[in-house]
Amino acid sequence: MDVLQQFLKTFFDWQAMGQVVPQMLTVGLPNTLILAASSAVLGCFFGLILSVMGIARNSALRWISRIYTDIFRGLPAILVIVIIGIGLGPILRQATGITNPFPLAIFALTLMAAAYIGEIFRSGIQSVDRGQLEAARALGFSYGSAMLLVVIPQGIRRVLPALVNQLIALIKDSSLVYLLGVTATQREIYRVANDSAANSGNMSPLIAAGVLYLILTIPLTHLVNYMDKRMREGKAQKIEPDEAAALVGKGGQA
C-alpha cells in the first residue's frame, strides 16, 4: 500500500498540480504558443523558398537547398537550440542589446522547421501533374507566375496534413527552449512545470504539463486524420450528364 501511495503522491498530487496550473495557463501556454506559432509561420515561409529552390532548374540552387535540408533534418533539435540559443546569445546581446532568448529560440526552431517543411512542400509541388504547369504556360504565364498561381497552391493543399504534423512537432520541440536562460515570465509550459517539480520534489506538475500538451496536440492529430480521410475519399461528387443539346444551340450562334 505504501508503494501505491508513494506512486500516487509522486504523480497525482492534486494540490501540487492545482498550484502550478494558473501559471501554466497564464505564462507557459502563451509562451509555448508564441514559440510554436512564430517558428511555424517562419518555417513555412523559408520552407517554401527551400522547396522552390529544390526543384529549380539551376543546379546551384538545388544543391544549396539539398545541403541545408540534409544538415538541419539530420541534427538533434536539442543540439541546434543549444548551439544557436546559448552560442549566439552573447553575440546578439552585444550587437543589439537584446537579452530575450526568444528570438534565438524561434530562429533555431525555424531553421529545423524550414528543413522539414521544405521537404513537405517539395513533395507536394512535385506531385502536381505536369499538365498543370504546361496549361498555365500555354496561356502565357511565366514560369514564376505559373508556379505561384497554379502549381504551388495545389501542391500545398495536398500536404496540409503533413504540415499540421509539423506544427505538432513544433509545439513539442518548443519545450527544449527551457535549456536557454529565461526569466520567470518567459517560461513555456515545460519550464513552468519543471521549476515547480524541482521546488516541490514532486512529478505532478509535469503530469499537468503533459495533459496540457495533449490538449493542444490531440485535436490537431485528429484534424490531420480528418483531412487525410477527406482528401483520400474526396467530397461527394455529383457528375451530371453532358448537355450536348444546350451546347449545340448556343454554340450555333458562335
Next chain:
Amino acid sequence: MSEFKSGSLTATNIHLAFGSNKVLRGIDLHVPQGTTASVIGPSGSGKSTLLRVMNRLIEPDQGDILLDERSVLKDNPDELRRRIGMVFQQFNLFPHKTVVDNVSLSLRKIRKMPKDQAHAKAMDQLELVGLAHKADARPGNLSGGQQQRVAIARALAMEPEVMFFDEATSALDPELVKGVLALMTDLSKGGMTMVVVTHEMGFSRNVSDTVTFMDGGVVVETGSPDELFTAPKTDRLKGFLSDVL
C-alpha cells in the same frame, strides 16, 4: 465572316531532337488565316510535339515559326503563347479554382483586367460553350466533355489568333465527343485559325481545310481532305488510313 482576330501560322524546317531521338525532322506547315489544318498520324509521329514547338513550350533546335508572316522565335515566348490558345487531351483545368476563375485567371493576371470585367468576359466565354450555369462549380464535378469545353473557353478568353487542339477528344467517353467536336466545328466555321491534332478522321475530313499526315517526325503527305482521304499517294498514308478507318 471572321469573328476572331485570327492570324496565319507558318512553321518551316522544324527540327527537334531529345538526345539522340530525332522527334521532328524538317517539318513544314502553313496554316492560312482563318483556316483549319488537321494533323493526323500514328502515335509517336511527333504531332503533339510539333504543337508544343509551334507555341514554344519546347524550343526547336532548328527552323522558324511565323505568326502573321513575322518570325516569333526572338520574341518573349510568354508573349507568343498569349496569342496562341491551346487545348489539351487531359483538359488540364485548374482543379483548385472554380470554372469561371479558370477562365478569368489569365484575364486578371496577364491582361490586368479589373476583377468584375474579367468575370463578365469569362461568363461570356462560358455562355459561348454552353456552360455559364456551371460557373461556380469545380472542374472535378464536371463531365469530361464539359471540362474540355471549359478548357476551350479558357483558351478563347485570351482572344488568341490561333488555336491548337492536341487530341482534344481522345480522353473523352464516346458519347461526350460530339459536343466538343461541334464546338470545334463552330470555331472553325467562325473563322478561327486552328491546328487540330486528332484521331477523329470524320472531323479531319469534313471540317478541316487542309490535312497533314505525319509519320516518324516528317510530313509524309499534305493537301485537301479529299486528296488525302480519297486519293492517298503514299503507302504509309494508305496503311494508316486502312488501320484507322
